[in-house]
Amino acid sequence: MSIDNLLWDAFRGMLTIRVVEERFLELFAAGELHGTVHTCIGQEGCAVAVIGSLDPERDTVVSNHRGHGHYLVHSRYDLDGLIGEVTGRASGVSAGVGGTQQLHRKNFYSIGIQGGLVPAAVGMAFAEKLTGSRNVVCVCIGDGTLGQGVVYESMNIASKWSLPILFVVEANSYAQSTPTEVQHAGSLVGRATAFGIESFEMQADDVAAMRDRASKVVSQMRVDRRPVFLVLRTYRLGPHSKGDDHRPKEELDAHWARDPLSSLRAKLQAIDEGRMGRTEQVVKGEVDAAFRRVLASPARMGSGD
Amino acid sequence: MLGNPGITHVQSLRNALGELLEADARVILVGEDLVDPYGGAFGVTRGLSTLYPGRVVASPISEAAIVGVGVGLALKGFRPIVEIMFGDFITLAADQLINVAAKVEGMYGGHALAPVVVRTPMGGGRGYGPTHSQTLDKVILGTPGIRVIAPSLFHDSGALLKSAVQADTGPVLFSEHKLLYGMGISDNVDGNQIQELPGLGGYHTIVVRNYDRGVPDVGVVAYGGASRILAKVMVDLAAEEIRVKAVLPASVQPVPENDLMDALSDVRAVLVLEEGTADFGWGAEIAARLAAGLWPKLRAPIARIGARNNVIPAAIGLEAATLPNARGIRDGILELVHCSQ
């Protein structure tokens, strides 16, 4: 599609994710939701670009605790399923059992254990290879997850057995409260190239550039079934979960000023203000309606429901 | 699944794996050192990689990934059988077993299934030392969503494995015993009478008696490799007029409670035997359930025997004193008979 339409679609997707995530945080702050949530505020572009380059009917996405964005893109914006899951409804995509960190629908799986599904993702890629399909698996992790040994076991096997799996690292500079540089020795891409895995690293502020890279990588992967490691330099604008944020105000302000969503908004608004206004209105309306619908339905209780 | 006397447990397993590979294209084996000519650390897969190229995959030394890859294959419709070389190493895959495999069906609202079978040999008795001799089923016991199946001396290991692979829809920890591999099914147990109960889900419970007539003096509930020592003790005790009824479930988790209650209905004293440590073990669970179900009939508190609460020493004499042995089992039974007169 034309770059313009791609950008409008991307914006719409990113805004949808942003509004949903902010709404979750509001509900938690108001005491209306239980448990926790890990919002991907500031990282929406990664989901829209990378997951958007896959075919959700045939490709598998394995995500993590901060997976709402990935889920929404892969499910073509199944708002009710996501909201239902986070708010403990039977209509939730995991029937209210998995919660925000354990979402599953068709080819989408997430888990709240850091790196927990990475080997399974490799196993699924192996399955695709054994059946001779040209499907790929995309596993999304954070920079913090690169502390887990099982990720290296998985990369080794993916490369040695030549499996069609894309490792996407959303390097958002923090693992909970710990900055990346405190955790990781050496280079992030160097870890993958050590296994003979082709690696890329790029800034996550340009959704079109990310989409372009991801599409090329995926097309290539369907042919050569080689794994790829893609590091996206992004930033987590929201807290790790809720309220647990001790980052310095100046740092946060500086990054908010460079919020990819705001930048894209400004760019598109300049092109067509009217369309921007309508887009925002539609998105907010859809999200509001979804929340209203789901919150009106009963929450799951113990035996007997 | 009353075994075919004459073949060993390892032969039975190997035959079953071959039959599974032959009959079902979804079956695939993954693990360390599985391929020929080595054929697995205990020879279980010997010959199979040659007969079924591409279906027996040698992995790096990555227990967590081995199990995780198994989960992934299963999610995509394969029937993977992965091998962890020694049961002691399941700890390396504990997260994949407990937080991933066991939880797939439950946490995804019933919309996903991960029928992966994880085979591993537990047990000691060869002087392999503290990190190669344990019975670590209890690491997994108590985790909902995963079965633990263990053939005893009397079970046909291969038949049980086929049940696990073909019939189950969820993950199975298939807990073998190193010292059963070389033993014939139901080996060396002349004089014992064998009977089969239905068990749960195709995993039969076997009842062994060392007497023809009369009421048992003691019921012994045990599973897996400990049955081989128990069988010998029972033959010896028959000459001493001590009537022992052994109840050997293949399903360690979930517990086939109906079989246990039915088989123990004529018993007034019970000993629970396992090779793992007794503290917080399978035996404690069984004892608690049996105490509730058999209460009016019991004439003595339920006794438990397990490994002592130490590391398992490598020196063979020290190992023998740490793991349940014939003398300890015999003494335990005699004491229980005395207390329940």
Add this chain to the structure above:
Amino acid sequence: MSANDDSVRVVKWLSEDRTPVKSGTPICVLETSKAIHEIESPTDGFLRILVDAGRVVTTGDTIAVIAASVNESIPTPAPKAGIESAVPPTHSMRSITAKAEIVARSLGVDLSRISGTETITEEKVRALAGRLETRVAGKVVRLLIFGGGRGAVQVLNIVRRIPHIVPCAILDDNQALKGEQLMEVPIVGAIGDFEALMARGSFDEAIVSISANSDVRKEIFDKASGRGVKFANIIHPNTEVGVNVKLGTGNVILGSSRLAEESTIGDNNFISAYVNIEHHAVVGSHVTFGPGVFLSGSVTVGDGVKFGTSIGVEPGVRIGAHARIGSGLAVVSDVPTHGVLKTRIPTLRSRSNEA
């Protein structure tokens, strides 16, 4: 520990063989006739167990050694020709199964009283203890026996073969017998003491063992049952009881007898061996029979009749209450109440009287 004990049982070892033990640490639990004792290690060292838990040893035997080093070679004691039991040294040594030993201990059986030289089995122990195979769940009947004489011996002989009936006490008015035992069943008091025993719940059912005196049988039976005592029927297992036989309670029936189909027996009768009560015969209560009495079909016998031995009664004959029928007679016609038929005693002729 009691110096009187010849033998002691090793209950359990508190430390494993070849483990280090310290002076004063309890290492073993022993059981004597009176109590359980914990034995402490006399010194530091390595415990070397010589006798397994569960075994019974004779006082003076070595059961363990505290060795200076874990692998010190310990001479095993010379095996006593297969002994593991509490046999005093004056008797010959014999082997015993572990189960027999456990049962003997539990029942307090003195194994020296088992004769023979072959292995002592559980069955021999239990036979000596007066009971056979163990309790059927829940159904034990504790039997009180009135009368401690020969009739009681006959009753005990039957009861020995009936697993769920356990004789628990005997009552006899002969005070000299009190405190004695008959076939290992204690004689605990006089007949009238049954009320105290009943109040304590000491027995379940009773039987009058007196064989000849039917008046005394009746007196005891009436008094006890009047007070609520439940009476058992003590029937030898090889006596045949046919279909539709109606039987009261408190009857003693010895071996090789027969109650044919459709016969009726009342309460508290003493029926000796080789008695045949034919079909449709009716016998009342408190009747005593010597051995070898044959009642043909449809004979009726009233209460309190006394039969001698070797008697035949033709079909349909009616014998009134309290009649006495002498030995060796054929009863071919009715006998009235209190009637007496005397035995014909043949005359012994001397040679000189022969013509």
